Amino acid sequence: MKIVHITAKLGSQNYRLIEKLVENNAEIIATENPELLIEERNLLMDIYNSSTPEEKEKAKQRYEVRKKTLLQERDEYIASGINNTLQIGETGILFIGAEHNVITGLAQDIEVIDLVKKE
Numbered sequence: 001m002k003i004v005h006i007t008a009k010l011g012s013q014n015y016r017l018i019e020k021l022v023e024n025n026a027e028i029i030a031t032e033n034p035e036l037l038i039e040e041r042n043l044l045m046d047i048y049n050s051s052t053p054e055e056k057e058k059a060k061q062r063y064e065v066r067k068k069t070l071l072q073e074r075d076e077y078i079a080s081g082i083n084n085t086l087q088i089g090e091t092g093i094l095f096i097g098a099e100h101n102v103i104t105g106l107a108q109d110i111e112v113i114d115l116v117k118k119e
Contacts, residue, residue, distance in 0.1 A: 079105025
């Protein structure tokens with residue numbers, strides 16, 4: 001909860017919303033696989049920490065090779081977590097980046113309202 005309070009104070013609208021939901025008894029459930037997040041971070045740090053243009057190019061290539069499947073694995077993990085924790089009659093809110101595609105992995109009995117794509 002500490003990160004929620006700090007980020008809300010810094011002005012994040014998403015975190016201010018989460019803070020208000022928690023004040024009204026909402027439960028925060030982590031949806032990401034930490035191992036996959038660390039893998040992605042390490043691939044990106046390899047690019048950033050490269051000391052030569054050649055190293056940087058090789059690191060970029062390694063990231064590009066893994067990027068798409070890594071995102072798919074993350075999406076599958078997130079969808080599985082939601083499928084396994086969201087109970088009948090409950091409402092869930094997922095804040096996720098635009099490149100993700102979690103919806104296709106959700107159980108068919110989960111109604112989804114995409115606020116970004118909503119017209």
